[in-house]
Amino acid sequence: MTRLNAAVIPVTPFQQNCTLLLDEASRRAAVIDPGGEVQRILAAIDQQDARVEKIVLTHGHIDHAGGAALLKEALEQRRAAAGDAGSVPVEGPDPRDRFLLEGLAAQGRAYGIADARNLAPDRWLAEGEELEIAGHAFKVLHCPGHTPGHLVFVSTSVPFAIVGDVLFRGSIGRTDFPYGDHDALLRAIRDKLLPLGDEVAFLCGHGPGSTIGEERRSNPFLRGLGAA
Numbered sequence: 001m002t003r004l005n006a007a008v009i010p011v012t013p014f015q016q017n018c019t020l021l022l023d024e025a026s027r028r029a030a031v032i033d034p035g036g037e038v039q040r041i042l043a044a045i046d047q048q049d050a051r052v053e054k055i056v057l058t059h060g061h062i063d064h065a066g067g068a069a070l071l072k073e074a075l076e077q078r079r080a081a082a083g084d085a086g087s088v089p090v091e092g093p094d095p096r097d098r099f100l101l102e103g104l105a106a107q108g109r110a111y112g113i114a115d116a117r118n119l120a121p122d123r124w125l126a127e128g129e130e131l132e133i134a135g136h137a138f139k140v141l142h143c144p145g146h147t148p149g150h151l152v153f154v155s156t157s158v159p160f161a162i163v164g165d166v167l168f169r170g171s172i173g174r175t176d177f178p179y180g181d182h183d184a185l186l187r188a189i190r191d192k193l194l195p196l197g198d199e200v201a202f203l204c205g206h207g208p209g210s211t212i213g214e215e216r217r218s219n220p221f222l223r224g225l226g227a228a
């Protein structure tokens with residue numbers, strides 16, 4: 001199996017880390033969390049000569065999902081123009097984030113993000129399912145708290161995960177929304193992320209990535225959760 005590379009494209013006023021995951025040899029790819037600025041994402045796809053097969057969402061917030069409908073449409077139009085009628089499915093998040101996806105246009109108006117559209121994924125994902133990205137297998141973990149349907153994707157072959165807004169370098173996801181649940185977020189980190197192992201590197205929704213070990217040792221929000 002060849003390498004899976006990650007190109008991070010910060011998008012929206014929230015500087016959300018939209019990520020292009022790309023198989024180095026085949027150029028098969030997936031876009032994770034296209035929150036907006038779809039033209040910039042398309043430019044990155046072109047620069048990498050990537051063939052995007054799907055769009056994957058960790059959760060339903062505007063800065064992660066707001067550009068998904070527009071990007072899907074743009075990629076399918078490109079395919080059609082090239083004589084390929086294949087669709088570009090949107091996969092994830094967990095259906096408990098449906099209310100957020102159905103409110104993306106309203107979220108966009110509230111946060112000044114133009115072009116955000118409501119979205120119905122082609123496939124909802126759930127805890128324990130397998131997600132294929134560019135020929136590489138990922139396991140799906142349900143990690144609620146930041147949103148009710150938040151998912152984390154963990155590679156089954158290399159120590160790497162996409163954790164969205166669950167865990168950051170030196171911080172954790174905010175839970176001060178009406179539907180937020182701080183205790184659930186800490187439980188998800190303790191019971192699902194820390195046991196992945198210290199060597200697991202992750203990309204997150206905002207700012208630089210880190211490793212599980214680095215956060216277990218130094219993240220002040222994880223103090224008292226107990227060493228794995």
Ligand SMILES: [Zn+2]
Binds near residue numbers: 059061064146165
């Ligand atoms: Zn979020």
